[in-house]
Amino acid sequence: MLENPILNDIATLAKPALFNIYFALASIPVGFPLAVLLAVGKCQRSRWLRWPSSAFVYAFRGSPLFIQFFMVYSVMLSFNLSHWKPMGIDWLVMHPLFIGPVVLVANTSAYAAEIFYGALRAVPKGQIEAAQALGMSRWRVFRSVSWPQALRLAWPAYTNELVFLFHATTLVYFTLPVINEQKDLMNKAGELFERDYNAVLHYSVAALYFLVISIVIFRFAAWYHTRLNRHLAPAERPPAPSFKPRYLR
Amino acid sequence: MKKQLLKIMIPALSMAVAGAASAQTVRLASEGAYAPFNYMDDSGTLAGFEIDLGNALCERAELDCEWVQNEWDSMIPNLVAGNYDGILAGMTITEERLQTIDFSDEYFPPDPSKFVVLKGTPLDTSALSGLKIGVQGGTIQAAYAEETYGADNDILSFETGDQAIADLAAGNVDVVLADGGFVDPVIEGSQGAIVLAGDEVLIGGGMGVGMRKDDDALEAAFNAALASMKADGSLDALIQEYFNRGPFYAD
Amino acid sequence: MLESFLTFLGQYLPDSLMASLHYLTSGKHLAWYASLRYTLGAALLGAALAVLFGLAGAAMKSARFAPLRAIGHIYTTMVRGVPDVLFFLFFPLAFEQAVEYFFAQRLCSADELAAAGSWPPCQAAQWYLGTTEYFILACVSLGLVYGAFAANVIHGAMQSVPAGQIEAARAYGFSDRQVFWRFRVRQMWVYALPGLSNVWMLLLKATSLLSLLQIADIVQWAERLGAPNYLARVGPVHPDWRWKYYMALFVFYILLTMLSEWFFRKLQARAGRGILSQS
Numbered sequence: 001m002l003e004n005p006i007l008n009d010i011a012t013l014a015k016p017a018l019f020n021i022y023f024a025l026a027s028i029p030v031g032f033p034l035a036v037l038l039a040v041g042k043c044q045r046s047r048w049l050r051w052p053s054s055a056f057v058y059a060f061r062g063s064p065l066f067i068q069f070f071m072v073y074s075v076m077l078s079f080n081l082s083h084w085k086p087m088g089i090d091w092l093v094m095h096p097l098f099i100g101p102v103v104l105v106a107n108t109s110a111y112a113a114e115i116f117y118g119a120l121r122a123v124p125k126g127q128i129e130a131a132q133a134l135g136m137s138r139w140r141v142f143r144s145v146s147w148p149q150a151l152r153l154a155w156p157a158y159t160n161e162l163v164f165l166f167h168a169t170t171l172v173y174f175t176l177p178v179i180n181e182q183k184d185l186m187n188k189a190g191e192l193f194e195r196d197y198n199a200v201l202h203y204s205v206a207a208l209y210f211l212v213i214s215i216v217i218f219r220f221a222a223w224y225h226t227r228l229n230r231h232l233a234p235a236e237r238p239p240a241p242s243f244k245p246r247y248l249r
Numbered sequence: 250m251k252k253q254l255l256k257i258m259i260p261a262l263s264m265a266v267a268g269a270a271s272a273q274t275v276r277l278a279s280e281g282a283y284a285p286f287n288y289m290d291d292s293g294t295l296a297g298f299e300i301d302l303g304n305a306l307c308e309r310a311e312l313d314c315e316w317v318q319n320e321w322d323s324m325i326p327n328l329v330a331g332n333y334d335g336i337l338a339g340m341t342i343t344e345e346r347l348q349t350i351d352f353s354d355e356y357f358p359p360d361p362s363k364f365v366v367l368k369g370t371p372l373d374t375s376a377l378s379g380l381k382i383g384v385q386g387g388t389i390q391a392a393y394a395e396e397t398y399g400a401d402n403d404i405l406s407f408e409t410g411d412q413a414i415a416d417l418a419a420g421n422v423d424v425v426l427a428d429g430g431f432v433d434p435v436i437e438g439s440q441g442a443i444v445l446a447g448d449e450v451l452i453g454g455g456m457g458v459g460m461r462k463d464d465d466a467l468e469a470a471f472n473a474a475l476a477s478m479k480a481d482g483s484l485d486a487l488i489q490e491y492f493n494r495g496p497f498y499a500d
Numbered sequence: 501m502l503e504s505f506l507t508f509l510g511q512y513l514p515d516s517l518m519a520s521l522h523y524l525t526s527g528k529h530l531a532w533y534a535s536l537r538y539t540l541g542a543a544l545l546g547a548a549l550a551v552l553f554g555l556a557g558a559a560m561k562s563a564r565f566a567p568l569r570a571i572g573h574i575y576t577t578m579v580r581g582v583p584d585v586l587f588f589l590f591f592p593l594a595f596e597q598a599v600e601y602f603f604a605q606r607l608c609s610a611d612e613l614a615a616a617g618s619w620p621p622c623q624a625a626q627w628y629l630g631t632t633e634y635f636i637l638a639c640v641s642l643g644l645v646y647g648a649f650a651a652n653v654i655h656g657a658m659q660s661v662p663a664g665q666i667e668a669a670r671a672y673g674f675s676d677r678q679v680f681w682r683f684r685v686r687q688m689w690v691y692a693l694p695g696l697s698n699v700w701m702l703l704l705k706a707t708s709l710l711s712l713l714q715i716a717d718i719v720q721w722a723e724r725l726g727a728p729n730y731l732a733r734v735g736p737v738h739p740d741w742r743w744k745y746y747m748a749l750f751v752f753y754i755l756l757t758m759l760s761e762w763f764f765r766k767l768q769a770r771a772g773r774g775i776l777s778q779s
Binding site: 291294323 | 528529531620629714723729732734736
């Protein structure tokens with residue numbers, strides 16, 4: 001073991017940090033397309049499409065993630081003997097490494113859908129009408145006109161959501177059973193704290209991990225933001241997502 | 250403004266600190282999720298074997314006691330941090346725990362741990378492999394399962410014993426390892442759905458009241474009260490009432 | 501009183517309904533309903549503190565004195581890098597240890613301080629944290645975390661107050677302090693309200709974390725009530741019912757959100773009266 005307590009903690013918490021990163025990385029690729037679908041659903045005129053998407057978004061934005069975890073786990077558990085076992089998928093669907101991302105996907109897609117919904121509505125109506133007048137199909141209009149612009153508008157706020165999602169991974173192991181040594185940053189920091197009661201050291205190192213990874217997310221998002229807006233002259237580009245606080249979840 | 254606030258805060262805090270140090274009230278902590286040792290009864294207050302026992306001990310030691318409910322996993326840290334003075338929460342006296350805290354003499358004899366499974370699940374406890382074993386995190390059973398079966402099985406740690414049993418009943422873990430005193434009523438109350446499996450294992454010693462290392466006066470008081478409860482048979486009577494076992498401490 | 505009311509109802513209602521009513525009014529359930537006071541109390545007290553910290557943070561962010569401005573910036577960026585849960589757990593622990601350290605320096609003997617075997621060094625410096633203390637600390641941490649969000653909102657809102665008004669105020673000879681309180685703070689609320697309502701929603705949801713600080717809140721009681729019970733002396737024997745209780749909490753929080761949205765809509769309409777940019 002290393003002599004320096006800070007370096008020692010950094011080494012000990014490296015593996016737990018991977019679990020937080022895993023939960024975020026497993027949720028984003030599913031959460032993003034689902035959010036787009038939900039946002040498009042919310043924009044529809046048909047009540048059968050609009051109502052379910054709106055209700056989903058409202059429910060998962062309007063309730064605490066902490067309770068969503070408890071609820072989904074206990075509901076999934078109550079279906080275990082009747083459904084998952086007979087189907088032979090219980091080993092997968094009841095695993096925290098699966099349920100964790102499922103809940104995070106539901107949560108983040110609701111928040112992101114609201115962001116994309118706002119952005120889609122902010123695309124100038126005249127452009128969409130012009131595209132329709134050119135004879136473009138609805139899919140074509142979405143694909144080439146509304147969505148590219150909505151994504152550019154929504155990107156800074158979506159970046160923010162990604163960081164919140166990463167922070168939200170802390171709640172997984174407060175609510176789900178821990179299997180073997182599969183522990184995340186908060187879990188491990190708490191365990192270290194219970195050994196020597198040095199709250200300042202262990203929680204600060206855990207905070208450092210969150211801080212560094214958050215900055216990496218912002219950096220990446222800012223780089224992609226520049227890419228998205230490379231057709232504009234630098235002066236005309238909208239402000240890139242930055243670590244400076246500007247958006248709320 | 251800040252200075253004024255400090256002027257008010259400091260005396261208030263020193264009173265709080267001094268009050269905690271000199272008060273006669275002894276705070277006892279329990280989990281409230283480990284029936285029949287300790288649980289929340291239907292009126293929503295802490296009850297159970299250890300609550301009755303703690304109250305009897307305080308009465309004999311002429312101490313004013315009050316109960317604090319605390320989650321199991323922060324039980325020892327919060328004792329050391331001074332949020333309460335004694336733990337009665339089905340805590341087994343172990344070498345590892347003795348490094349951080351002290352225990353009174355035992356108030357419950359060494360209790361063999363038992364494996365429970367859903368009915369119709371055969372189990373060879375001498376060679377478990379590829380199974381999901383449920384335990385309550387931070388218990389002697391958790392440490393034992395990790396050491397003995399950790400290499401070939403998945404050990405699922407739950408916050409409470411009740412959660413482990415809930416996951417067993419729902420088939421999400423194959424087997425739960427827990428104190429016999431805790432699983433016996435589960436087996437009885439499940440009407441055959443949850444059954445005993447394999448051999449029982451004796452992991453730790455008896456259970457004792459956990460106290461801070463420097464709290465020698467309280468330790469002496471509790472030990473004296475325990476000795477008198479053992480001598481006059483009232484401890485055996487309590488164990489009999491809650492567990493239908495014993496007598497253990499009769500001469 | 502409850503008992504007699506139930507007996508009265510029993511004359512008119514079917515037995516099955518009465519059984520559920522009796523179940524839902526057991527002492528344990530009443531304790532669950534009563535624990536709502538922690539959730540709502542923490543939300544209200546936390547929000548009040550968040551506005552205070554928010555004002556302080558915003559004032560610091562626009563301070564002329566550079567170090568103060570730096571503190572304001574660090575405070576408001578804190579929430580960007582560190583999860584609220586971490587801060588929520590860390591702050592009460594660190595605060596307790598800091599207070600104990602303060603008293604240990606004064607109350608413990610030199611030998612005890614040097615020994616440093618356990619924390620705190622001597623019993624006299626021990627600070628007892630009960631539910632009340634934890635509750636207050638929880639409210640302060642909620643206030644600190646969401647105060648940082650509020651500071652951003654308030655800072656932005658202050659910038660939205662038309663510059664002409666501020667210039668006019670200065671021209672009339674109002675002092676800096678007067679300009680700040682009577683113009684910026686007075687006027688910014690209408691611009692800050694949408695953002696502050698957002699902060700309130702976040703804070704409301706964060707109150708579900710109280711159980712992490714050993715407070716028997718609605719989440720903890722839901723867990724206790726729903727956990728399977730096999731022992732008649734403990735209470736009604738039932739299998740795992742946690743999903744029912746968590747679903748109830750899920751719906752309850754959604755209803756709270758709806759109520760808050762309605763309230764803020766009304767407030768916004770009221771605050772926006774007579775303001776041109778609102779239309």
